[in-house]
Amino acid sequence: MESGDAAVRTLPSIGHLSRGPPFGRAHGRFGLSPSGRPLPPRSRESADPQKTAFLLRKRWALYSVTPLYKFCGAHLRDYARLLSAFIAAEKQKGLAVEVGVELDIKVAVSCLPDLKGRDQDQAAILVQLLSRSPAVSKNSEDKLIWSGWFCCVSGDDLPENVPEDFTWLPLFLANGAESYTAIVGSWFQKTFDCCFRRLAISPLSLSWMAAMWTGCKADKTPSALELIFSVPCLPQPLDISYAIHPEDAKALWDTVQKTPGEITQEEVDVFMDCLYSHFHRHFKIHLSATRLVKVSTSIASAHCDGTIKFLQSQYLTGVLMLLTELAVSQIQ
Numbered sequence: 001m002e003s004g005d006a007a008v009r010t011l012p013s014i015g016h017l018s019r020g021p022p023f024g025r026a027h028g029r030f031g032l033s034p035s036g037r038p039l040p041p042r043s044r045e046s047a048d049p050q051k052t053a054f055l056l057r058k059r060w061a062l063y064s065v066t067p068l069y070k071f072c073g074a075h076l077r078d079y080a081r082l083l084s085a086f087i088a089a090e091k092q093k094g095l096a097v098e099v100g101v102e103l104d105i106k107v108a109v110s111c112l113p114d115l116k117g118r119d120q121d122q123a124a125i126l127v128q129l130l131s132r133s134p135a136v137s138k139n140s141e142d143k144l145i146w147s148g149w150f151c152c153v154s155g156d157d158l159p160e161n162v163p164e165d166f167t168w169l170p171l172f173l174a175n176g177a178e179s180y181t182a183i184v185g186s187w188f189q190k191t192f193d194c195c196f197r198r199l200a201i202s203p204l205s206l207s208w209m210a211a212m213w214t215g216c217k218a219d220k221t222p223s224a225l226e227l228i229f230s231v232p233c234l235p236q237p238l239d240i241s242y243a244i245h246p247e248d249a250k251a252l253w254d255t256v257q258k259t260p261g262e263i264t265q266e267e268v269d270v271f272m273d274c275l276y277s278h279f280h281r282h283f284k285i286h287l288s289a290t291r292l293v294k295v296s297t298s299i300a301s302a303h304c305d306g307t308i309k310f311l312q313s314q315y316l317t318g319v320l321m322l323l324t325e326l327a328v329s330q331i332q
Contacts, residue, residue, distance in 0.1 A: 049313040051114055055149075056313060060173040061181065062199040062306040064327035065150065067166035068192035073111060073123065079191075080109040086187045087129070087180075106130045106142060117153040117321050122169055124151035129180055146176030148184055153320035154328075170327040171320065172196060173308075199327055200306045203292040209302055209322065210295045211268045214246075214253045216315055218298035222246035227275070228294035229287055240290060242279055246298065 084107040091105075108128045115124035126149045130142035150169035162168045174181040185196045201209075214225055224243045231238040244252075256271045257263065276287045293304045300319050301309040308323070310316050 052112070052313055052316055054147075055316065056310050058147075058175045059307050059309055060175050061178075062201075062308060062323060062327070063172040063174065063185070063196045064199045064330040065170055065172045065188075065197075066195045066331055067162060067168050067170075068150075068188070068194050069166055071167040071192050073125070073167075076109040076111065076125070080107040082191070083107045083109070083127070083184065083187050087183055090183050104131060105145070106132070112149065112151070115149075115151050115153060115317060115320065117317055117324070121152045121154055122167055124149055124153075125169065127184060129176070129184075146174070146180040146184075148172060148174040148176075148181065151320060151324070153317050153324050167192075170331060171199075171324045197330060198306050199323075199330060201302055201304050201326065203304065205322075205326060206292050206295045206302060206304060207272050208263075208268050209300070210297070211253065211271045212263055212322070213295075213297040213299040213315075214249045214271075215257060215263065216297075216299050216318075218246075218312060219314060220298070220312065222250075222298040223296070225249040226294075226296040227292060228296075229290035230293045231290050239293070240285070240287070242275070242287070244275065 084105065087105055087107065106129070108126075108130065110126050110128075112124035112126050116122075126147070128144060128148075129146040131145045132142050150172050152169050152171065172185075174184075188194060189196060210225060210227060224246055226244075227242045229240040229242065231240065252274055253271060256267050256274070258267065279285060279287050291304075295302050298311060299315045300311055308319070310319060
């Protein structure tokens with residue numbers, strides 16, 4: 001499916017959004033701003049890597065979410081019970097179940113307070129589905145079968161005028177079966193009058209990620225910068241993988257970057273053009289005629305279909321800041 005199609009896919013059974021308030025445009029989005037913007041920051045000093053380690057090295061599907069109406073962080077336990085009952089009802093093809101009854105699937109809703117870009121941001125909300133087989137002892141540990149989380153890791157340029165009754169958590173990430181993502185999303189949409197939408201990543205945004213993450217210093221042994229390109233107009237799909245040694249990629253970026261700690265569209269273009277020229281010199285292939293579909297670095301791995309893997313905890317909030325900007329731009 002083309003990225004344009006992926007960008008407009010929504011979760012099943014969503015209704016129209018009746019309460020979504022308008023927002024002013026965000027400024028300084030990567031790929032759209034002529035002026036410089038800072039490189040992704042490391043995680044806040046207060047963040048505990050052990051509390052967010054379970055988010056790393058998993059494939060997360062990205063969604064943008066309009067503001068949640070009448071959502072309250074003090075009622076997470078109630079939301080878990082109601083969502084659990086909703087899932088049970090869906091599994092029984094719509095037959096109602098009593099709230100609080102022991103179910104095959106348990107729901108846990110909790111807070112991830114460390115995942116913030118600034119103090120004004122809403123704390124991230126984690127939703128987990130756990131399953132217990134009827135044949136297993138009640139003392140056994142429940143099995144995690146699906147995870148999803150809402151977050152807002154924003155910079156100073158994101159919307160401030162969110163009405164009092166709305167909670168601003170524009171980015172949603174899901175790991176697990178799409179059927180559970182659809183059920184959970186449906187419940188949140190019906191309960192909080194919001195709308196989920198798959199979030200694709202354009203080739204332009206991927207090129208920004210390649211440049212920005214190359215400019216970040218990894219604490220662990222750095223891995224190669226790998227770019228995957230899709231060749232259009234062929235009878236059979238063909239991808240081209242282009243791997244650059246991390247030291248070579250960093251050396252190239254250091255020659256391109258004019259202001260340390262900051263990045264511009266011009267610098268991204270020069271960086272990518274240099275990589276394209278090098279590839280053409282060796283293989284006589286014009287990568288500019290292909291489509292960039294995936295970027296992998298030491299920091300993270302992102303695909304145009306709207307999936308991402310976080311690879312280093314110290315840059316987790318920095319990567320989430322980029323994804324939050326993408327989510328906001330799609331909502332607006």
